[in-house]
Amino acid sequence: xxxxxxxxxxxxxxxxxxxxxxxxxxxxxxxxxxxxxxxxxxxxxxxxxxxxxxxxxxxxxxxxxxxxxxxxxxxxxxxxxxxxxxxxxxxxxxxxxxxxxxxxxxxxxxxxxxxxxxxxxxxxxxxxxxxxxxxxxxxxxxxxxxxxxxxxxxxxxxxxxxxxxxxxxxxxxxxxxxxxxxxxxxxxxxxxxxxxxxxxxxxxxxxxxxxxxxxxxxxxxxxxxxxxxxxxxxxxxxxxxxxxxxxxxxxxxxxxxxxxxxxxxxxxxx
Amino acid sequence: xxxxxxxxxxxxxxxxxxxxxxxxxxxxxxxxxxxxxxxxxxxxxxxxxxxxxxxxxxxxxxxxxxxxxxxxxxxxxxxxxxxxxxxxxxxxxxxxxxxxxxxxxxxxxxxxxxxxxxxxxxxxxxxxxxxxxxxxxxxxxxxxxxxxxxxxxxxxxxxxxxxxxxxxxxxxxxxxxxxxxxxxxxxxxxxxxxxxxxxxxxxxxxxxxxxxxxxxxxxxxxxxxxxxxxxxxxxxxxxxxxxxxxxxxxxxxxxxxxxxxxxxxxxxxxxxxxxxxxxxxxxxxxx
Numbered sequence: 001x002x003x004x005x006x007x008x009x010x011x012x013x014x015x016x017x018x019x020x021x022x023x024x025x026x027x028x029x030x031x032x033x034x035x036x037x038x039x040x041x042x043x044x045x046x047x048x049x050x051x052x053x054x055x056x057x058x059x060x061x062x063x064x065x066x067x068x069x070x071x072x073x074x075x076x077x078x079x080x081x082x083x084x085x086x087x088x089x090x091x092x093x094x095x096x097x098x099x100x101x102x103x104x105x106x107x108x109x110x111x112x113x114x115x116x117x118x119x120x121x122x123x124x125x126x127x128x129x130x131x132x133x134x135x136x137x138x139x140x141x142x143x144x145x146x147x148x149x150x151x152x153x154x155x156x157x158x159x160x161x162x163x164x165x166x167x168x169x170x171x172x173x174x175x176x177x178x179x180x181x182x183x184x185x186x187x188x189x190x191x192x193x194x195x196x197x198x199x200x201x202x203x204x205x206x207x208x209x210x211x212x213x214x215x216x217x218x219x220x221x222x223x224x225x226x227x228x229x230x231x232x233x234x235x236x237x238x239x240x241x242x243x244x245x246x247x248x249x250x251x252x253x254x255x256x257x258x259x260x261x262x263x264x265x266x267x268x269x270x
Numbered sequence: 271x272x273x274x275x276x277x278x279x280x281x282x283x284x285x286x287x288x289x290x291x292x293x294x295x296x297x298x299x300x301x302x303x304x305x306x307x308x309x310x311x312x313x314x315x316x317x318x319x320x321x322x323x324x325x326x327x328x329x330x331x332x333x334x335x336x337x338x339x340x341x342x343x344x345x346x347x348x349x350x351x352x353x354x355x356x357x358x359x360x361x362x363x364x365x366x367x368x369x370x371x372x373x374x375x376x377x378x379x380x381x382x383x384x385x386x387x388x389x390x391x392x393x394x395x396x397x398x399x400x401x402x403x404x405x406x407x408x409x410x411x412x413x414x415x416x417x418x419x420x421x422x423x424x425x426x427x428x429x430x431x432x433x434x435x436x437x438x439x440x441x442x443x444x445x446x447x448x449x450x451x452x453x454x455x456x457x458x459x460x461x462x463x464x465x466x467x468x469x470x471x472x473x474x475x476x477x478x479x480x481x482x483x484x485x486x487x488x489x490x491x492x493x494x495x496x497x498x499x500x501x502x503x504x505x506x507x508x509x510x511x512x513x514x515x516x517x518x519x520x521x522x523x524x525x526x527x528x529x530x531x532x533x534x535x536x537x538x539x540x541x542x543x544x545x546x547x548x549x550x551x552x553x554x555x556x557x
Contacts, residue, residue, distance in 0.1 A: 112536045237387055264439040
């Protein structure tokens, strides 16, 4: 009996987190007359909200922009970032110590401090309304380099010596010997970086004004602020939010363990 | 030069250049910007400490700081209580344990912009889900986002809903490190489950609590998209956040010098608050 009560309480708590998403999905298919209702099944399902939002703002283009920007940043952070992590962990070269120190120091600086100076830099470079503005300031990530460096430090010395004896260059050692061993930290860094880039909204709001270059969260924000209030405006907004939510939920459904472990490990290490 | 040193320099040179341009330069330039008035179109002019003086007398800035403390005063305790309770519930033999955990964690992975738009629908006075549920219970509609006294608490509740799954996982990891024998020992002494939780579990979870407080505080000072979408900083500027005010100074008013001054002030406030929190939580340990 006590156990049953326990599960009821648990189910109610879970509903508080899941029901709003289900309600949003349902409401995006409802007509304006129905949209305030609590039901999860629209009486007369309609695609009108999706047609409206798709016609009013370039959401397809924004979806592609977001995919392109987040994928490029993630690849850069993984490929180039792990080369830096490898050098910092396993190669001795002049300046290594200072780079290690700077990498940690940069993490302690709040993002709000550098936001405006970086924005003025982007304007001076003439990068406003460009993919470069969305990608280049995130091409490296100090946190990612620290996570990978920490892992690379633990790879046995003998593996490197053997690879060197075989005449392998550093890049080949990194990508054919170290990477296969580092799948877990690479996945962690990949998920964290992609999520961060995919969800970022303040930075694009500063450096992009051209609708054709906007990322999905940015276009969603602009669309929602321009849409007015009331039931007629609400459902298309929810339909637009669905475009942003559905790909993430789909990925989360398959990879939820990795999502949760990556984010938790970043929290406890950070 | 040895081959290894050459490879090391080659591999890290792009990163060194990146740090110089996108980390060290902005940090240094933020201090320079404090002394400038600059609209990014005409040449910047040196104004000394005008920006700092303006900041000290700027009622909007202080309102934004107070708003953040109001947010944190609700958000921090709520976050700790909900995260701890749900982690405690999940830390026992359960059916579908990973499903429950994944459910609580779902809002964490969703973009803040999407979550905020969802909550604008939940909080809407006329067609909102929450007022719809209240109407079923014969309770009048609450103007969640238009009443100056309710708007910021409403945003704090939303932020808790969005982030708490992350902290559940943190506490869960901490709880799994608490040895069973500790509880058995104190329960043999006749302590109730609640006393055992209060005197054994809670002190052992101090590192996790410190992490929750630190990360939530930093998050609280980063509040931007929530008031930007939900309220525009209103009603009566009660939900204006420092970052939203900074964004407006840079983007809408083209005041780079003043916006950067807000950024520097914000960084100093965050550092001060974190130091005080560390002291308070640290001294609770000795007591």
